[in-house]
Amino acid sequence: MTKYHKLTVLTCYGRGGHESQMDRLMTNLYPHLSKNIEVFSVSDAIKKPCWSDEHFFINELRSKYRRNPFLVLSNVATSLKCLCSIRLRSDVKCVISTGPGISLIAAIFFKVFSGAKIIHLETWSRFYSYSFTGYLMYYISDEFYVQNCELISLYPKAKYSGRL
Amino acid sequence: MNILVTVGTTSFESLVKHADNLPSCYNVLIQAFNSGHICKNAKLIDYIDDIDTAYLNADIVVTHAGAGSVYRLLELGKKIIVVPNFERVDKHQEDIAYFVEEQGYSLVLWDVSLLKKVLIECEEFEPSPYVPDAFFKVEEIAEIINSL
Numbered sequence: 128m129t130k131y132h133k134l135t136v137l138t139c140y141g142r143g144g145h146e147s148q149m150d151r152l153m154t155n156l157y158p159h160l161s162k163n164i165e166v167f168s169v170s171d172a173i174k175k176p177c178w179s180d181e182h183f184f185i186n187e188l189r190s191k192y193r194r195n196p197f198l199v200l201s202n203v204a205t206s207l208k209c210l211c212s213i214r215l216r217s218d219v220k221c222v223i224s225t226g227p228g229i230s231l232i233a234a235i236f237f238k239v240f241s242g243a244k245i246i247h248l249e250t251w252s253r254f255y256s257y258s259f260t261g262y263l264m265y266y267i268s269d270e271f272y273v274q275n276c277e278l279i280s281l282y283p284k285a286k287y288s289g290r291l
Numbered sequence: 292m293n294i295l296v297t298v299g300t301t302s303f304e305s306l307v308k309h310a311d312n313l314p315s316c317y318n319v320l321i322q323a324f325n326s327g328h329i330c331k332n333a334k335l336i337d338y339i340d341d342i343d344t345a346y347l348n349a350d351i352v353v354t355h356a357g358a359g360s361v362y363r364l365l366e367l368g369k370k371i372i373v374v375p376n377f378e379r380v381d382k383h384q385e386d387i388a389y390f391v392e393e394q395g396y397s398l399v400l401w402d403v404s405l406l407k408k409v410l411i412e413c414e415e416f417e418p419s420p421y422v423p424d425a426f427f428k429v430e431e432i433a434e435i436i437n438s439l
Contacts, residue, residue: 136436143300147359152426159433220439223432244439246432252358254386270435272428275390288428290362 133165135217137243138179139224139233141187142172148225148251151291153178167213169229185209185229203232210236219243224268226250226260234267246270249278251290257281294410295349296333297322297342299357303376304328307335309406310353317410320345343367351413353406356384356399365396365421372413374400395419 140149149168157166157178168179175182186202210233213219219237223246224230230247237243245268249261254277265271265282272288273279279287294317296310307323311333319333322345326335339345346352346367354360356375364371373391375384392399396418400409 134439144357144359152429152432155426155429156433159429159437161437164436221436244435246435250358250383251362252356252383252387254390256383256386258383270432274426276424277390286428289424289426291426 133163133218134221135219136160136164136166136221136223137213137217137219137233137237138166138168138170139222139230140168140170140172141227141229142170144252145225145227145250146170146172148248148291149223150176150178152223152225152248165217167217167219169209169213169233171229183209183213187228206232207236214240221246224248224260224264226258226264228260230260231263231267234264238267244269246272248272248288248291249274249282249285251275253278292317292350292414293348294319294351294353295322295345296320296353297339297345297360298324298326298355298376299360300324301355301357301376301379302326303355303374303378305378305403306353306355306374306376306406309403311335313407313410320349351410353400353410356388358387361387361391361397362423365391366423368421370413370416370418371397372400372406372409373397374403396421 140146165180167181169183171187185206219241221244222234222237225248234245247264247268251274254275271285273285274290276287307326307328310321311330313319321333321335322339324337351370353372356373373388375388388399391397398413
C-alpha cells in the first residue's frame with residue numbers, strides 16, 4: 128500500500144506570460160481531474176494560484192537582463208533542494224510545464240526519480256524560432272504541444288493544441 | 292487622444308522615455324513597473340489593477356510584445372502598436388511582433404525612436420480582425436492524467 132493517498136500533478140511555470148498560460152490551462156483542466164489527484168505548483172511567481180493545493184516559490188533560474196552563469200548554478204542548486212522536498216512529501220506522477228527554465232529541471236528530476244509523465248506546452252510567443260526550454264523539452268517530454276501551428280515545421284512530432 | 296503605454300513587469304526604459312516625449316495633443320498614461328524615469332509630460336504608474344478597463348479607455352495602446360498582453364488586446368479588439376523589447380537578454384519578442392505585423396493585426400514599432408511617426412500612422416491604420424484558434428486539448432490532457 129502506498130504511503131501517499133493522492134497522486135500529485137506538479138505544474139511548473141515562470142512568472143509573467145508562462146504563468147498566464149498555466150493559469151488559463153489549469154482553470155480549464157482542474158475540474159476534469161479525478162478526486163484522487165492533487166495539484167502542486169512551483170514557480171518564481173509568488174502568488175499561489177486558486178487551482179493549486181500547495182505552492183512552492185523558487186527564484187527564476189536566469190536574469191532577463193544580464194547573463195550570469197554563477198547565479199544560474201546557484202539557482203539550479205536551490206531548485207533541486209526544493210524539488211527534493213516536494214518528492215519527499217508527495218507522489219509526483221506527472222509534471223505539466225509551460226516553461227521556462229524550471230520546467231527542464233523539474234521534468235528531468237521527476238522523470239528520473241519518480242518515472243513521472245512529462246507534459247509540456249510550448250510558449251504561445253514562439254512562431255518561427257526555438258526556445259531553449261522548448262528545444263530540450265521536445266526530447267524529454269512524453270507529450271509536447273505547440274500553440275502556434277507555424278511551430279510544427281520546427282517540432283514535427285509535436286501536437287498542435289490551439290492557443291490558450 | 293488617449294494613449295496607454297504598457298510595458299508589463301519588465302524594464303523597458305527606452306519606450307518609457309520616448310512615450311514621455313510625445314506631443315501634448317496626446318493624453319499619455321504609462322504603466323511601467325519600477326521605472327527610474329521621471330516623467331515630464333506623461334503620467335507614470337507602476338501597476339494598473341483593472342488593466343482591461345484601462346485598455347478599453349485608451350484610443351490606442353502601445354504595448355511591449357509580451358504575448359499575454361498582445362493576445363488580450365487583440366481579443367478586446369483594440370487598435371495597438373506592438374513594441375518588441377530588445378533591452379532583454381533574449382530576443383523572443385521578435386517572433387510575435389513578426390506574426391502580428393504579417394497577419395495585419397497591428398503595427399509594430401521596431402525602432403522606439405519612431406514612436407511619434409508610427410502613432411500618426413496608427414490613427415489611420417485598419418487592423419485585420421483577430422480570430423484565435425482556441426485551445427482544444429483540455430480533455431485529452433485530463434484523460435492522460437486521470438489514467439496514470
